[in-house]
Amino acid sequence: MKLYIKATSTYLSDEELDIKKELKQRYKLDTRRQDSFIHLAVLGAQRLKDITDIKKDDELYLTSGVGNIDVIQRINRSVYEEKQFIKPFDFINTLGNTTSYYVATSLGIKGKNIFQISDNFTYINSLISIYSSLSMSKKEAIFGCVDLVSEPDEILKRVLGISENCELVSGVNYQKLSVNNEDSISEIEFDTKFYTLDEIKEILKDSDKEIFSSFRCSEIDAKKESKFFETELSYVINKRVESKKDMIYIDCFNGRYKILRLKSLR
Amino acid sequence: MHKTLSLLKCAIKSAQGDLRQTISAIKNSNINISTKIVSTFDAEMEIPYFLLQNRVEDSQKSIYKELKDIVSKIVVDLDKDDREKTALLVGTSLVDMNIVDVVNDSVYEYKRTPYYSSKKSIDSYAKDLVDEFGLNGFSMSVSTACTSSVNALLEASNLIQSGAFKYVVVLGVDIFSEMMSNGFSSMKLLSLGVQKPFDISRDGLVLGEAIAGILVGTESSSWVLKGGYSNCNSANITSVSASGEEYADVMQKAMHISNTNIGDITALKAHATSTPTNDMSEINAIKQLFDKDFRFTAIKPYIGHTLGACGILELAIFMSCVDDGFIPKTINHQDSIIDKYTPISEHLECKDGTFMLNYFGFGGNNTSIIIKKELV
Numbered sequence: 001m002k003l004y005i006k007a008t009s010t011y012l013s014d015e016e017l018d019i020k021k022e023l024k025q026r027y028k029l030d031t032r033r034q035d036s037f038i039h040l041a042v043l044g045a046q047r048l049k050d051i052t053d054i055k056k057d058d059e060l061y062l063t064s065g066v067g068n069i070d071v072i073q074r075i076n077r078s079v080y081e082e083k084q085f086i087k088p089f090d091f092i093n094t095l096g097n098t099t100s101y102y103v104a105t106s107l108g109i110k111g112k113n114i115f116q117i118s119d120n121f122t123y124i125n126s127l128i129s130i131y132s133s134l135s136m137s138k139k140e141a142i143f144g145c146v147d148l149v150s151e152p153d154e155i156l157k158r159v160l161g162i163s164e165n166c167e168l169v170s171g172v173n174y175q176k177l178s179v180n181n182e183d184s185i186s187e188i189e190f191d192t193k194f195y196t197l198d199e200i201k202e203i204l205k206d207s208d209k210e211i212f213s214s215f216r217c218s219e220i221d222a223k224k225e226s227k228f229f230e231t232e233l234s235y236v237i238n239k240r241v242e243s244k245k246d247m248i249y250i251d252c253f254n255g256r257y258k259i260l261r262l263k264s265l266r
Numbered sequence: 267m268h269k270t271l272s273l274l275k276c277a278i279k280s281a282q283g284d285l286r287q288t289i290s291a292i293k294n295s296n297i298n299i300s301t302k303i304v305s306t307f308d309a310e311m312e313i314p315y316f317l318l319q320n321r322v323e324d325s326q327k328s329i330y331k332e333l334k335d336i337v338s339k340i341v342v343d344l345d346k347d348d349r350e351k352t353a354l355l356v357g358t359s360l361v362d363m364n365i366v367d368v369v370n371d372s373v374y375e376y377k378r379t380p381y382y383s384s385k386k387s388i389d390s391y392a393k394d395l396v397d398e399f400g401l402n403g404f405s406m407s408v409s410t411a412c413t414s415s416v417n418a419l420l421e422a423s424n425l426i427q428s429g430a431f432k433y434v435v436v437l438g439v440d441i442f443s444e445m446m447s448n449g450f451s452s453m454k455l456l457s458l459g460v461q462k463p464f465d466i467s468r469d470g471l472v473l474g475e476a477i478a479g480i481l482v483g484t485e486s487s488s489w490v491l492k493g494g495y496s497n498c499n500s501a502n503i504t505s506v507s508a509s510g511e512e513y514a515d516v517m518q519k520a521m522h523i524s525n526t527n528i529g530d531i532t533a534l535k536a537h538a539t540s541t542p543t544n545d546m547s548e549i550n551a552i553k554q555l556f557d558k559d560f561r562f563t564a565i566k567p568y569i570g571h572t573l574g575a576c577g578i579l580e581l582a583i584f585m586s587c588v589d590d591g592f593i594p595k596t597i598n599h600q601d602s603i604i605d606k607y608t609p610i611s612e613h614l615e616c617k618d619g620t621f622m623l624n625y626f627g628f629g630g631n632n633t634s635i636i637i638k639k640e641l642v
């Protein structure tokens with residue numbers, strides 16, 4: 001399966017920025033009734049819109065490692081600890097597709113809009129969904145990956161299945177994707193197959209590409225990001241696309257491995 | 267070249283029981299409904315609620331056990347090779363209870379537990395089911411409010427059409443949640459009586475629990491998914507225009523994409539939440555597309571509004587009713603919002619045909635699908 005990247009946008013919380021202010025002042029967007037997770041998702045979308053045309057019927061897919069923890073924490077406190085009623089907009093914000101709604105509205109998209117999460121390979125599995133959808137519709141997709149570190153970050157660490165001293169970062173990364181390679185800047189290749197560690201080592205042995213991996217793949221000798229968020233693969237891809245470089249990326253869960261290949265077309 | 271998508275096997279648990287028991291309850295209008303206490307702005311209040319007969323606790327373990335039971339019925343005929351070519355999608359609007367559990371374990375001193383770490387998300391049910399039944403490792407949970415599981419069905423269709431998988435199991439799940447019922451209560455969308463679809467005196471929805479599943483593939487079957495369309499198009503985050511133009515648009519596009527003409531549609535299963543705004547928009551959309559003799563019905567008065575589960579649940583119930591020879595009447599309806607546009611008031615004899623099923627949700631998600639049954 002191959003998808004072609006037409007444009008990318010990236011924001012990591014390493015970059016000092018008042019996101020809400022940026023959305024209001026630079027992008028003239030109404031930020032009321034939304035929370036930090038939604039603001040982060042909308043910011044990434046606006047940065048993508050800055051550099052590429054977004055069509056009304058582009059398909060919007062959003063994914064995340066765990067979704068909007070902030071709002072669940074807030075409601076949990078209201079309902080179970082303080083025995084208060086839920087504020088209507090907090091309730092609405094618990095729904096995954098609320099974030100998608102605000103992203104779609106800010107981009108002017110009125111077509112397909114899916115918020116989805118996979119417990120293992122959420123980025124690559126979403127690519128499989130997008131590839132399947134675009135193969136049928138022949139449209140283009142806007143794919144956003146959003147991960148917000150909330151306070152305390154221990155919640156996220158416990159949910160992600162990572163060690164207590166792992167350093168986390170919030171990130172939002174978007175790609176505009178197509179099954180058509182016209183005007184594309186990079187190609188990503190992936191499939192539904194799972195690999196064993198031995199198979200992966202065999203594949204990597206003959207590879208002349210730079211190899212990156214998720215921090216979960218401790219047995220693989222590859223470059224890893226120092227700070228973690230669940231959809232970091234989208235960030236690694238965007239960085240490599242920007243530097244016009246190829247790569248092989250390995251991810252793993254519970255002893256099963258996946259490969260993604262990135263090839264620059266510039 | 268599009269493959270024909272077959273709706274092969276389904277299983278459900280609703281407040282009326284399993285699929286056979288639910289169809290019997292609908293046929294005989296013998297409806298079982300419970301109550302729950304929810305918090306409101308002022309005080310605690312008892313509301314009607316379609317609860318599953320065997321209580322499913324608001325916990326991962328309890329929900330997983332019920333899902334496992336449904337999946338075991340759906341994949342029973344698939345051999346090892348086929349299971350490895352089968353993906354699993356879940357549609358749900360459930361708030362991620364993994365996060366709730368972890369918030370409790372780490373935020374409040376008096377509840378605090380020693381640090382543990384285990385990758386969990388709302389998709390954990392799906393991932394565990396994949397392992398349990400030897401399915402392909404591809405799992406995904408779609409969360410698009412009340413369109414969650416029907417959108418998962420359309421995603422499943424794409425996964426098969428593209429050749430990525432041979433089969434897909436699609437599940438819909440929503441069970442009682444304090445957060446969810448409290449949220450609907452805060453929005454003043456809950457009825458204290460019964461759901462009255464498209465009735466001038468409708469006053470809100472009654473929530474329901476359900477777990478439903480369907481197996482989708484390409485082998486021959488009497489029921490096929492002709493196609494469907496899903497979009498994000500609304501006046502605001504909770505509703506579309508009163509004119510229903512957004513609903514009419516998605517219904518038209520569903521027909522277009524499935525090469526279906528208005529005259530081909532035997533009947534429509536409406537989304538019909540019985541809330542003032544949603545029903546007004548939907549009846550106006552129906553009026554824009556169909557003449558006054560058109561037959562449409564609502565299933566929610568029998569099983570409640572099961573939110574993210576309603577996509578697969580109402581699909582399974584509708585198909586099984588037709589398999590049983592009838593389209594279910596709409597109960598609790600007396601006076602239509604729009605004169606002469608009235609849902610069917612008696613069970614309608616029907617053994618085959620082409621049907622439209624509507625699903626609309628918060629967050630602007632609107633979905634309409636077209637299914638067809640041919641007598642073999």
